[in-house]
Amino acid sequence: MSGHETLVVGLGDRSYDVRIGEGLIGRAGEHLRPLLHSPRVLIVTDTAVRDLHLPTLQRAFDAAAIQHQTFVVPAGEGSKSFNSLASLCEDLLQAGIDRRTTLVALGGGVVGDLCGFAAAILLRGIDFVQIPTTLLSQVDSSVGGKTGINTSTGKNLVGAFHQPRLVLADTSVLTTLPQRQLLAGYAEIVKCGLLGDASFFNWLEGHGRLLIEGDAQARRKAIYRACAMKAEVVAADERERGQRQLLNLGHTFGHALEAECGYGDDLLHGEAVAIGMVLAFELSAQLGLCAAEEADRVRRHLAALDLPTGFERLCSRAWEPQRLIEHMRRDKKAKDGRLTFVLARAIGDACTVDEVAESDVEHLLAERISEIYPEASSTVVS
């Protein structure tokens, strides 16, 4: 089992490995075998990943004499719904599960969150393993045990903390990932540098382009560093009572943008986070928390890699600051309807700020929106 690096998410008797390297799906049988209570797994994947990576995983389980059965959900955010969850749970129960059964999530964030939540609630909790196949899920959603679905009120509002038994991040699958998906995942890597590791952000400024263009070493190093930060934060604050909130840098703005765009292809989660991080740094600068040059530097790096940094690519919509603020009030971090943001004192030094005045947020949003609709600039709040 060589050719990979291992990190441990230290949570006592629920600790688990995050293994990162090339070709791990093809060796998944040897990696999973020692963890299984019975030599049988149920794989959950989606229609896109099924065609790309499922055969390799099935061969790996066959080679390790692990019985397997596969359940396929439609690709896309729509599968993170009550309806999909209900039919997946019914199908898994009908296939015959008991408390020794292990589920395997093969796919991106949608499959990982859905399968993980099913594992959390079936028979009051069974084991699951994450095999993330997108950059975003390798560096963020597969690690840390957040599972759940979306509701009509917002994203990830129903769910559970349920840690996987193992995460296998096979970096070779990234070669089949569309460029846009790769960039969306890259935004979450940048987030790690911005929130707590300025030297990592410096490194990304020098190596981000290489990583996006396919340099395997740069990819592996960035994934390792992002997962190492996440593992450390999750071990210290599994249930997001303090430090883990920092992992939501860019997400208060980002989730509001996604909610307005309808969680579809118009705006991917990582793209929303990229815009959200720029807005969070700009808000920090506006409030005098950090220097304006820091916000410029964040924007420049993301723009240099062709990630969105504002409303420019979303100009076919009529954006209204108040509608975005309404979404923010429903954010999981909001307390009694008051807006909470992860802001920054500098690159690599994020902090949670509870009492941000709505007028400050409205001012920033109105200003940014007016840049794409110059005729509406009278809406800017002074």
Ligand code: GLY
């Ligand atoms: N994606 C943020 C977290 O896992 O806490």
